[in-house]
Amino acid sequence: MAEIRAKKQLGQHFLKDLGAAQRTALALSLEQCNQALEVGPGTGVLTQYLLERPLTLYAVELDRESIPVLLSKFPQISARLFQADLLRWQEPIELLEAPFALVGNFPYNISTQILFWMLERRDRIPEMVGMFQREVAVRICSGPGNKDYGITSVLAQAYYRCEYLFTLEPEAFDPPPRVKSAVIRLERLPKDPPVPYRDLALVVKTGFGQRRKTLRNALKCLTFSSPDALESVANLRAEQLGVDQFIALAQALRHDSDQHPRTAR
Numbered sequence: 385m386a387e388i389r390a391k392k393q394l395g396q397h398f399l400k401d402l403g404a405a406q407r408t409a410l411a412l413s414l415e416q417c418n419q420a421l422e423v424g425p426g427t428g429v430l431t432q433y434l435l436e437r438p439l440t441l442y443a444v445e446l447d448r449e450s451i452p453v454l455l456s457k458f459p460q461i462s463a464r465l466f467q468a469d470l471l472r473w474q475e476p477i478e479l480l481e482a483p484f485a486l487v488g489n490f491p492y493n494i495s496t497q498i499l500f501w502m503l504e505r506r507d508r509i510p511e512m513v514g515m516f517q518r519e520v521a522v523r524i525c526s527g528p529g530n531k532d533y534g535i536t537s538v539l540a541q542a543y544y545r546c547e548y549l550f551t552l553e554p555e556a557f558d559p560p561p562r563v564k565s566a567v568i569r570l571e572r573l574p575k576d577p578p579v580p581y582r583d584l585a586l587v588v589k590t591g592f593g594q595r596r597k598t599l600r601n602a603l604k605c606l607t608f609s610s611p612d613a614l615e616s617v618a619n620l621r622a623e624q625l626g627v628d629q630f631i632a633l634a635q636a637l638r639h640d641s642d643q644h645p646r647t648a649r
Contacts, residue, residue, distance in 0.1 A: 388426070388427055388447070388449050388450055388453055397489075397492070397557035397558070397559060397560070397561045397565075398426045398427050398429065398489075398557060398558045399426070399429045399430055399489045399515070399556065399557055400429060400556065400557060400558045401429075401552065401555075401556035401557075402429065404550075404552055404556050404567070405429045405430045405432075405433050406433045407549075407550065407567070408430055408433070408487070408489075408513055408515065408567050409430060409433035409434045409436070409437055409487075410433070410437075411513045411549055411567065411569050412434075412437060412439075412485050412487060412511065412513050413511060413571070414437065414438065414439055414485065414511075415510075415511075416483055416510035416511065416572070417439075417482070417483040417484050417485055417510055417511070418438065418439055418440060419439055419440040419441070419442065419478065419479070419482065419483075419484045419485070420434060420437075420439050420440075420441055420442070420484055420485040420486070420487050421441075421442045421443070421444065421475075421479060421484050421485070421486055421487070422434060422441060422442070422443040422444075422487050422488050423443075423444055423470050423486065423487070423488035423490055423498060423514075424444075424445060424446070424470075424488050424489060424490060424491055425443045425445055425450065425454055425465075425488070426445070426447070426450055426489065427450065427453060427454075428453065428454050428457045428458060430487070430488070430489060431443065431454065431457075431458060431461075432457070432458075434487065435458065435460070435461070439485070440464070440478075441461055441464065442461075442464040442465075442466070442476070442478070442479060442484070443461060443464065443465045443466070444465075444466045444467075444468050444470050444473055445465070445466070445467060445468075446467070446468065446469050446470070448467055451465065451467050464476075470494075470498065470501065471494065471497055471498075471501060479508070480508075482508075483508050483509065483510050484508065484509060485509070485510065485511045485512065485513070486498075486502055486509050486511075486512040486513075486514065487512065487513045487514065488514055488515070489514075489515040490514050490515060490516055492516075492517050492520075492561070495514075495516045495517065495520055496520060496536060498514070499524065499536060499540060500539075502570075503539060503540070503543065503581070506543050506544075506572065506581075509572070510571070510572040511569065511570060511571050511572065512544075512569070512570040513549075513567065513568070513569045513570075514567065514568060515552065515565050515566070515567050516565065516566060516567075516568065517561070517563055517564075517565060517566075518551060518552075518563060518564040518565055518566040519532075519563070520536075521548060521565075521566035521567075521568045522548070522566070523536055523537055524536050524537060524540050524546055524568060524570075525537070525546040525547065525548045525568055527626075528623060528624055528625060528626050529623065529624060530623070531623070533623050534592050534595070534622075534623070535588055535589055535592045538584075538588045538627050538630050539584065539585060539588055540570060541627050542577050542584060542627050542630070542631065543572065543573060543576065543577070544570035544571060544572055544573060545570070545571045545572075545573060546568060546569075546570050547568060547569045547570075547571075548566060548568050549566070549567045549568060549569055550566065550567055551564055551565070551566050552564065552565040552566060552567065577631045577634075578631070578635065579631055579634040579635045580634075583634040583635075583637050583639075584630065584631060584634040586606070586634070586637070587603070587606065587630055587633050587634045587637060588622075588630055588634075590602065590603055590605065590606060591603055591622035591625070591630070591633075592622045592623075595621060595622050595623060596621065597621070598618060598619050598620060598621060599614060599617055599618055599619075599620055599621065599622060599625070600614065600618035600619065602621075602622060603633075606637060607637075607638040608633070608636045608637060608638055609636050609637070609638045610636060613632075613633065613636035614633065614636075617629060617633070
């Protein structure tokens, strides 16, 4: 079978470090589910170790050239391997009715979108172990008070415990990317914030949309139920607020019909 070449337009960098692949597969706790979805299996380096875990594995791969390679190596997943774009894919009934872990060497060009895809399905995804570009991984796991802290940090940490596991050098991939990568683990928190995700996303995205401004100015386009709701943090910038403070602001948001742009789902 012909060798698969990584496609730049798909953001492909095939994992070749077997040790890193095994560590990634073993990082799944599987305490709250017994099935997993691998995103972008590529040549199957991570897939082989996932199949050693006590789980039912599903996989979604956009690259048509990878499908016959994966089927040749792993015929046992032929009924659960899908050639599709994850972001436009309709999950099979098994993943709609029961919880599943999300795992993969995520393509750099859609890794943040994959995170938001997961957040929209958070009630069905109790954990995620993924390979990201290192700066994206750091951002997701970062706390308040530094430049890395942002929208993905707050929204991920509102629903998941985020843990940075290990760094991968460019040589772990073929072709090697120009940046380092990292593996992180997200585990669902036992309780949801007492506020709709839509409200929290709106406040967070609006606050960080003009992150150099104080929140008094950055959030002036939003309306709150009490004039005092913003007062205690009005002179701070978004990067200085903890997750709980963003949740408190979202709780105080007044539900005017024009306050929810279509992007804040």
